[in-house]
Amino acid sequence: FMIGGKMFALQGSDNTGRPVITLKLLPEEGDFLRKQYADITPGYYMNKQHWNSVYLDGSVPDDVLRMMVDKSHAILLASLPK
Numbered sequence: 001f002m003i004g005g006k007m008f009a010l011q012g013s014d015n016t017g018r019p020v021i022t023l024k025l026l027p028e029e030g031d032f033l034r035k036q037y038a039d040i041t042p043g044y045y046m047n048k049q050h051w052n053s054v055y056l057d058g059s060v061p062d063d064v065l066r067m068m069v070d071k072s073h074a075i076l077l078a079s080l081p082k
Contacts, residue, residue: 008076009069014044019056021065022046023072033068 001009010022022043025033030052033040039058043051054060054068 003073003076004080006076006079008072010046014053014055020044020053021056021069022051022053023068024050024075025052025068025071026050026075029071033064037064 001007001011008024012020012022014020022045027049030040030042030050033052034042037058037060039055039060041053041055042048044053046053052068054065056065
């Protein structure tokens with residue numbers, strides 16, 4: 001998913017076929033969430049510091065996933081020129 005030619009989310013599957021969405025977060029937020037949920041991992045095929053992959057068939061609550069999508073979108077919007 002892109003805005004202004006920049007990506008804030010990538011949906012697909014990993015090499016095992018599990019559905020995954022990869023989202024951009026601030027490094028400290030991503031690190032915190034990875035420690036909280038086993039189904040949030042460093043970004044699959046992305047910069048491991050800024051991107052986080054969430055397995056959609058896992059144990060991450062919907063509200064946490066929505067918050068991550070919103071934050072990823074906000075990070076991208078803040079980086080776009082006016």
